[in-house]
Amino acid sequence: MTYSIDGRTVAAEPCPGQCLRTFLRESGALGVKKGCDAGDCGACTVWLDGRPVHSCLMPAFRAKGRQVTTVQGLASGNDLHPVQQAFLEAQAFQCGFCAAGMIMTVAALDEDQRADLPRALKGNLCRCTGYRSIADAVHGVAAIEQDVAGAACGASLPNPFSAGIVTGHARYTMDVDAADPALRGLLHLKVLRSPHAHARILRIDTAKALAIPGVVAVFTHEDVPKKLFSTATHEDHLVDPDDTLILDDVARFVGQRIAAVVAETEGAAEAGCRALEVDYEILPAVFDPVDAMAPDAPLLHPGNDGLAGGARGNVFLCLKGEVGSVAEGFAAAAVVHEETYSTSRVQHAHLETHGSIAWRDGEGRIHVRTSTQAPFITHRKLCYLFGIFPHDLHVFTERVGGGFGGKQEMLSEDLCVLATLKLGRPVKWEFTRPEEFLGATSRHQMTTRVKMGATADGTLTALEVHVVSNTGAYGGHGGETLAAALGSPLAAYRCPAKKAEGHAVYTNVIPGGGFRGYGASQTSFAIESALDDLAAKLGIDPFAIRRRNMIRPDDVIQSVWAEPSDVAFGSYGLDQCLDLVEAELASGKGERTPEGDWAEGTGVALAVLEAGPPTEHRSGGEMRLLADGTYHLAVGSTEMGNGSVTAHRQIAAAVLGTRAEAIAIINADTDRAPYDTGTFASTGTVVAGQAVELTARALAAEILAYAARRTNTAPEDWRLAADAVESATQRISLAELCRLAAAEGHGLEAKRKAYLSPRTIGFNVQGVRLAVHRVTGEIRILHSVHAADIGRLINPLQCRGQIEGAVAMGLGWALTEHMVHDAQGNVVNAALRNYHIPAFADTPRTTVLFADTHDTIGPLGAKAQGECAINAVAPAVANALANATGVRFAHLPFTPDRIFDRLGGLESRPL
């Protein structure tokens, strides 16, 4: 008997322990994805005799003699399967990594199942969309619009790579063809991770590992350049501490990489890791940041003393500031509220794990194909670490399966390059899902004490915040997230006196990193919760107290530092956002409270986002008119589901008066695109998009100038149409113009750079109506409403999708997600089965509304939007929960047992 895959007969025999997923991928079905390898996420779903199964759970032998259908075999001929077409028309994906499995599940549903998607889609997770567009696809909602020349900006156009995503032919980082000559002799890298939270490595015996057949090399701390660096990627590398070595002789958290084994197969590499013998000297460990600040606490990075900001011991950074006098402000207050709030450590859980592939070409250049949000900074760091001349290194992405800040980090590339340099062969390293929880990064856990004073009418007189941020074992993003934590959430309110102090503290847990919302999320949770508590004491409505104190266009945008800042109002729509949410919540839409012992409550919270980071951020664009009259666009920024390639094409098309389809785009490639700092801090539109706009404008001017020169007329006589330049009397097609220019040895092209300053400001308001079960503590979101002021919508469908995804992620943070460490510092829930990101059933359909504004700073009137929506979600849930129960839940997440613990003492009726 043989194997039948998408109608092909495959003669290969799987290995006995092999799962169907790896067998299918080895047989060329690269559309089948790995998200978890545990049957939790569904990205690997294929059909076995027409029935969906998780191919990661299925021993490959079970497919013998049966029909296997993957997403690549679903279409017949050139026609998409109706479900693929529906996913395309509803744009039911963002990064697209889940789509291959999601489509296979949906395509097998009958009518009854389609009517009950929370049940039918239990086996497929999506981290990007918040599931609304997926539901739309199932129900045949076509959301995409026509691509009309000159009208690209503001149209809901599809992702240019949609067809590849829905057919499984889009290539993600690990989707490489085994026969690719560049990858001949591909080796596999695996790492041994520390079992101890804090330990010195005394000895690593590699002999047994090296004796395993297939093991080629073992690398330890003795084999790496002795150069300290930070895995965090920022334009200014000085904002992150250089506290990390590629491989260190001290382990500072459970999961830190100890040694790398490179082998002919993944199995041999794993066996090699098992065979390593390591002697450790166990060192005392500290997990709580307050404990870590004590004078006698074990030190993670001795020698840290004397750094900036009064940092010493385990305190990596101390930030403080005050404007006005909070002492006077509290003295003048009629009511003072003080409370400590805390947030949990959570993981990005992008469905594509970290990973990269490095190889050396015939000329000796090194190429790195990786899943990153910042290929250019990664390029720079690798050059620094290995002493590579920049020209000799090429870093690029294919499709990236989600980032959310988790890939603003160099976590895999360094070891692959090290191994390639040492061995001369291609090397691949793909994280497993548990490794994401053990050895990637997480959102900084922060504990925030808030003190607020107000007059009897609710006018704030003083606002004081103390933040302790647990940056974990390494300090990447520790300083910038702390600065963000003391920034926009305080700037959101006008108040004569504000004070803040924050400590970023090293502990022996997994490092913190960048994560959507970036420090501001944590303080937003605290301040927005505290403001409701203050309002309750004063008997003032939550909307009213926000309107009374919120920042207005004539205010100085100021947190706790008096120095000038480059943040400015490019537009203002916070007032509209509050009005929109209040009206929608009052409309009575959404679900009704279930029957039984449920309490209902509503809550609101707001958030303010500075578009782009306070650190430097740059981007560039290159455009060229092509011989067929269409355009080539190169931009350095990464597309990871944020929709930037779609938006960038639309910006260019709008400026050039053409259709988005006439713009071919390449991105995130250090050889083929101009420099870009990275796609993080919500810069995809406001920085890279601005670079695209400037480049397109320059190219348009160049084209008109050339037409004028050729015809001895003035550039002002000409206008650029979709496929030609036109004057009152003449028309030259763009293809002809390109030919004319080429004949003269002249290329019609342009290159421009963009830099982010001033930074505009965006606004988000989340409203929630929920029901909480008085006995089980279960929470059901009955109505979720989000209003955003993000300026002009370049692609309304994508804008809505980004917000829906951010709200879903915020609900996960509020309700279920929590990385739990045991007393030894082990993560106990390093799997999606125990670390619960929202599934379809957990995610309400959010009503997304937009303020009507047009920004004067951002490109074509648009503002940043990737992150900020998440910041208002958890506090809105907390406020609704307080409204429902009369009890303030100040610590995330709000799991049923925690709610039970607080409500158990209250009067409770039987169900």
Add this chain to the structure above:
Amino acid sequence: MLTCDHYITARTLDAAFDAMEAFAGRYRLVAGATDILPWAREGRAGDVHIEALIDISKIADLNGVVIGKSRVRLGAATPFQAFLEDRALSAVLPNMRHCAIWFACDQIRASATIGGNVANASPAADGMPALLVLNAEVELALRDTGGVRRRSVPLAELVEGPSRTSIAPGEIITSFECDALPTHGGAFEKVGHRRSLVIAVACLSVAVSLDAGRKAFDDVRIAAGGIGPKAVRLAHTEALLRGAPLDAGTIAEAAELELDLVQSRSRRDYRRAVLRGFLTRALVCAAREAGADVDVLEQTLEAVDA
């Protein structure tokens, strides 16, 4: 990660026993095989090398469903999806359909078998309370010098505790014999930290039949999982409810009766509260499905909601 040298698909019991003999002490049986790969990958068992995986899901003895007058025979390799798709089966095992709705997801239900769910003996296994409600008897087969010998043992006795059963080395679960309950209504309740694909903190299966007037309980069967080392029947509660009127007072009394069965040390108060709530809701749901007098039911619901 899992490695093995042989994957053997047995078509007959004898073929399975042959393989088990050939690889004595070096094999593992798989049926749905939905747990073994993540079990090996997640490091719950470290890295695993098993010389032979013996697939028993294709053995005829382990497949097929026979619906008799009073008993139903379920092959041990029956996947959970069958309880949702086979209408004749769900008609006689009403509580299994509710259990299957909660059980994992479509993809896993298509493969995961009742035999595997029982053999793994997780304290939170969804299938356990549901099969206990059906008074399931487990048939096991063993081959020794005298040939294949079969024995039957009540499910309640087979599972001894977390991951512990009285399945002897070399024994294969072949089938389950369950009570046919064509006139009963069923219910299943489960709570975890999200609404789908969760491992139960506590779960409850109920089957209920009513008297001729549809205003009182006739037969009542209740089993709970996730509250102690193994799933258990709530015998005292069942006795209290048998023949009792279908009203709020009775249900409230019943819901309190056996909360001391909650043994799990973690979050004990929470599990007790959950169990109380589940019992109330499950009894009402099952009674509704059993055809309870609508007026009686509504009065009951109003009373318990008040």
